[in-house]
Amino acid sequence: MNCLSCQQDLPPTARFCSSCGTPCATASAAAPAAVTAAGPAAAAPPPADERKPVTVLFCDLVGSTALSGVLDPETLRTVTLRYFEAMSAEIVARGGTPEKFIGDAVMAVFGVPVVRDDDARRALAAALGMRRALARLNEELAATLGIELAIRIGVNTGQVVAGSDRTARQALVSGETVNIAARLEQNAGRGEILIGPGTLLAAGPTVSAEPTGPLRLKGKRDSVEAHRLLALGADDPELLRRFDVPFVGRDAERRTLDAALERAVREGTAGLLRVTGEAGIGKTRLVREWLAGRSASGGLAYGAGRCRSYGDHGTLAPLADAVRSLLAATEPSEGPQEAADGPAVGGLAVGDAMALLSGGLLRDGTPNAPFEDMCAALATVLERAALVRPVVLVLDDWHAAAPLLVRTAHRLTDGSGCAGVLVLCAGRPDGPEGPDDDGPPTGAGALLQLTGLPYEEAARLAAVLAGPDGGIPGTDPILERAGGNPLYLEQLLVGDRADAGGGVAGSGAEAGAGGAAGEELPPTLQALLGARIGALARAERDVVDLAAVIGREFTAPELVRLQSSVRDAEGHGMTSQRQLVDEALEALGRRRLVESGPGGDRAAAEAYRFSSGLVHEVAYASLSKRAKAERHAWAAELPSVLRSGDGAVGGHLERAYRYRAELGLLDDRARRLRDRAAAALGRAGAQAAARSDLHWAHGLL
Ligand SMILES: Nc1ncnc2c1ncn2[C@@H]1O[C@H](COP(=O)(O)OP(=O)(O)OP(=O)(O)O)[C@@H](O)[C@H]1O
Numbered sequence: 001m002n003c004l005s006c007q008q009d010l011p012p013t014a015r016f017c018s019s020c021g022t023p024c025a026t027a028s029a030a031a032p033a034a035v036t037a038a039g040p041a042a043a044a045p046p047p048a049d050e051r052k053p054v055t056v057l058f059c060d061l062v063g064s065t066a067l068s069g070v071l072d073p074e075t076l077r078t079v080t081l082r083y084f085e086a087m088s089a090e091i092v093a094r095g096g097t098p099e100k101f102i103g104d105a106v107m108a109v110f111g112v113p114v115v116r117d118d119d120a121r122r123a124l125a126a127a128l129g130m131r132r133a134l135a136r137l138n139e140e141l142a143a144t145l146g147i148e149l150a151i152r153i154g155v156n157t158g159q160v161v162a163g164s165d166r167t168a169r170q171a172l173v174s175g176e177t178v179n180i181a182a183r184l185e186q187n188a189g190r191g192e193i194l195i196g197p198g199t200l201l202a203a204g205p206t207v208s209a210e211p212t213g214p215l216r217l218k219g220k221r222d223s224v225e226a227h228r229l230l231a232l233g234a235d236d237p238e239l240l241r242r243f244d245v246p247f248v249g250r251d252a253e254r255r256t257l258d259a260a261l262e263r264a265v266r267e268g269t270a271g272l273l274r275v276t277g278e279a280g281i282g283k284t285r286l287v288r289e290w291l292a293g294r295s296a297s298g299g300l301a302y303g304a305g306r307c308r309s310y311g312d313h314g315t316l317a318p319l320a321d322a323v324r325s326l327l328a329a330t331e332p333s334e335g336p337q338e339a340a341d342g343p344a345v346g347g348l349a350v351g352d353a354m355a356l357l358s359g360g361l362l363r364d365g366t367p368n369a370p371f372e373d374m375c376a377a378l379a380t381v382l383e384r385a386a387l388v389r390p391v392v393l394v395l396d397d398w399h400a401a402a403p404l405l406v407r408t409a410h411r412l413t414d415g416s417g418c419a420g421v422l423v424l425c426a427g428r429p430d431g432p433e434g435p436d437d438d439g440p441p442t443g444a445g446a447l448l449q450l451t452g453l454p455y456e457e458a459a460r461l462a463a464v465l466a467g468p469d470g471g472i473p474g475t476d477p478i479l480e481r482a483g484g485n486p487l488y489l490e491q492l493l494v495g496d497r498a499d500a501g502g503g504v505a506g507s508g509a510e511a512g513a514g515g516a517a518g519e520e521l522p523p524t525l526q527a528l529l530g531a532r533i534g535a536l537a538r539a540e541r542d543v544v545d546l547a548a549v550i551g552r553e554f555t556a557p558e559l560v561r562l563q564s565s566v567r568d569a570e571g572h573g574m575t576s577q578r579q580l581v582d583e584a585l586e587a588l589g590r591r592r593l594v595e596s597g598p599g600g601d602r603a604a605a606e607a608y609r610f611s612s613g614l615v616h617e618v619a620y621a622s623l624s625k626r627a628k629a630e631r632h633a634w635a636a637e638l639p640s641v642l643r644s645g646d647g648a649v650g651g652h653l654e655r656a657y658r659y660r661a662e663l664g665l666l667d668d669r670a671r672r673l674r675d676r677a678a679a680a681l682g683r684a685g686a687q688a689a690a691r692s693d694l695h696w697a698h699g700l701l
């Protein structure tokens with residue numbers, strides 16, 4: 001066989017060209033599967049590691065050696081086990097993973113196995129919960145053994161490398177973020193919770209904390225700006241986000257909401273409308289703006305509640321909150337309380353209905369039994385309120401709704417009454433009813449799907465967010481990165497991008513993924529997007545991982561080609577992947593991570609792009625360096641890249657080399673990659689210089 005690149009004669013089993021380092025699998029574009037049997041990296045372990053934003057918590061006992069002098073060893077062991085149990089329970093209750101027990105210390109990670117956008121807040125809630133749990137344990141220990149335990153806690157947020165192999169001897173997560181969390185814990189005083197700068201930013205403005213001043217941590221050259229955690233405030237998006245910024249656009253969506261309410265009044269039965277869209281797209285804001293406008297003019301009365309995926313509350317708490325706030329907002333003269341002795345609605349006296357609900361649902365959010373009686377009582381109360389004016393119940397963060405809540409909402413809106421009541425369920429696409437599709441409204445209620453703001457409106461919002469001195473020049477790339485998502489815009493333009501020290505290093509804004517090199521993404525964005533990408537099914541994630549290396553735009557055939565190269569190199573076989581890739585792309589489209597892209601010279605039907613520059617950046621940043629090194633080497637051989645010319649080929653080779661170098665793998669292969677990259681970039685630079693494109697030439701050379 002001959003090398004495609006330099007035509008060197010090679011033995012049939014060669015994986016690389018011994019002369020120029022080109023992977024031999026690329027020698028035949030027409031039959032990649034047949035040739036990739038001799039891929040370049042068959043010996044390399046699968047790139048299972050990923051980089052992800054997590055929050056790490058360390059908790060240790062203070063003065064435990066003194067205890068061992070006081071307590072019998074068996075008693076000490078029992079006490080320590082109870083301490084571990086109590087601490088672990090607080091971590092697990094907030095979705096954290098206790099990863100290691102080292103001596104008397106507990107290390108927990110929030111973000112493993114899946115990243116959530118509120119991992120930092122969960123970790124802080126756990127830390128405060130651990131302090132309370134210890135106080136409870138201490139009451140008992142003081143009474144029975146006359147001792148008191150004390151803990152100190154350190155919490156830090158940032159990128160880590162997470163291994164996927166739980167059986168491996170290595171820690172599941174590693175990196176500077178973990179070291180800083182451990183050092184913060186060691187620097188904390190008795191009962192103190194010290195948090196790193198990344199955590200403070202990621203947890204949002206309702207965290208109450210005081211600065212400790214710069215801390216010099218062992219093993220770190222630079223000092224770290226740590227804070228002492230005092231309290232964790234409410235997580236209402238109105239407090240955490242910028243609901244004060246003027247609302248733009250969404251006229252059609254407001255009309256859809258109007259129409260849904262009018263239908264509920266006209267048709268004499270309760271309606272259910274699901275408002276869906278990716279995180280930060282503006283579901284909560286839209287619903288609140290609409291409610292504020294309509295209720296100010298007396299057009300409706302409403303109550304709202306939010307679903308939560310963790311915490312101590314009744315299963316139907318969001319519904320209970322919504323009904324309670326509706327009743328509180330309804331004038332006493334027109335509310336159900338006043339009508340307690342009034343006429344029955346739908347066969348049940350309002351007073352009886354209220355009495356029933358007050359003993360369960362409205363007390364603590366727990367369901368009343370039997371289920372049908374509770375639904376009948378609810379319908380009675382809502383219908384009574386809607387006699388005065390239409391009623392809207394908002395159940396926000398519907399993606400976290402418990403199955404019983406979904407069942408209750410559907411029962412209330414199944415067409416059997418409750419005139420003038422509209423239930424609005426606002427949440428991210430992957431709610432309890434599975435990923436949304438674009439099909440017609442189903443029995444589960446009509447669907448209002450929010451997509452990104454159109455360019456004009458996004459530009460208007462960007463101008464407001466940037467402020468009078470914000471300088472509109474330069475917002476264009478920001479608009480491109482945000483892809484119409486108002487929260488992304490907000491975070492890019494005003495999100496606290498204060499230097500977060502070691503806490504948030506290594507974000508998605510790396511060269512190669514479109515972001516300005518050296519610029520770091522706000523931790524909130526890393527977590528938001530990391531959560532969306534982390535929640536993908538394996539096949540979808542595989543496609544995202546491959547596409548991220550190709551670029552913001554890519555095609556299905558490129559993915560198939562790259563996938564068979566990588567799979568083969570990793571020893572996963574060579575089945576035809578086209579159908580699987582197409583299915584994954586369809587699913588990614590439904591999740592709004594990927595969209596059909598501009599065709600260019602590619603066949604339009606096969607062209608795709610990441611829905612925003614940020615999605616691409618974060619997808620790219622979540623790949624391990626090893627995976628990037630391997631995949632860029634393969635990507636340099638894609639026919640489309642070869643057609644694009646030396647600049648594109650050299651760019652991939654240069655990155656393949658750089659990531660290998662960063663891993664310390666300066667072997668023959670790395671040197672060949674470097675030489676090929678230099679040659680390709682040199683040729684591209686010379687061509688650019690010949691065309692007098694000096695700026696481009698300078699970048700290449
Ligand atoms: N049309 C808009 N005009 C101006 N700002 C907007 C608009 N839509 C959303 N925003 C802003 O974007 C941010 C995110 O909005 P919001 O919290 O409503 O998103 P969401 O879709 O509910 O996200 P999540 O899924 O995380 O709950 C908020 O600060 C909000 O004020």
Ligand SMILES: [Mg+2]
Nearest residue numbers: 237283284397
């Ligand atoms: Mg919301």
